[in-house]
Amino acid sequence: MGKAARTALYAALPDEQQLSGEEKDRRGELARSIRAATAGDFKLKLEDLALIKKLIGKAYGPLIVNGAWRLLDPPK
Numbered sequence: 001m002g003k004a005a006r007t008a009l010y011a012a013l014p015d016e017q018q019l020s021g022e023e024k025d026r027r028g029e030l031a032r033s034i035r036a037a038t039a040g041d042f043k044l045k046l047e048d049l050a051l052i053k054k055l056i057g058k059a060y061g062p063l064i065v066n067g068a069w070r071l072l073d074p075p076k
Contacts, residue, residue, distance in 0.1 A: 001067070001068055001071045001072070002034050002035065003040070004015065004056055004060065004064055004068050004070060005052045005055075005056065005068070005072075006031040006034055006035060007059065008046070008052065008055035008056045008058070008060070009027045009028070009030055009031035009034075009051075009052065009055060010027070010028070010031055011059050013055070013059060014056050015033075015058070017020055027051075030048055030051070030052075037048075045047075046051040049072060049073065053068075053072055053073065056068045056069070
């Protein structure tokens, strides 16, 4: 799941070509923090979780989106 999140964060998606340098940097830092984290102690802020879900939804097909979203935000 971490790899899918990092790939989506690093991607230059067609509808996001006009992102600011600051936003690109923020996404890069978030991706690097995911890579550096150990599974048991990594916490995401709600805004980062929402961004990752949005980008995975744009970057991948239904199989990856379904699995990633359930890991990121399990159904109740």
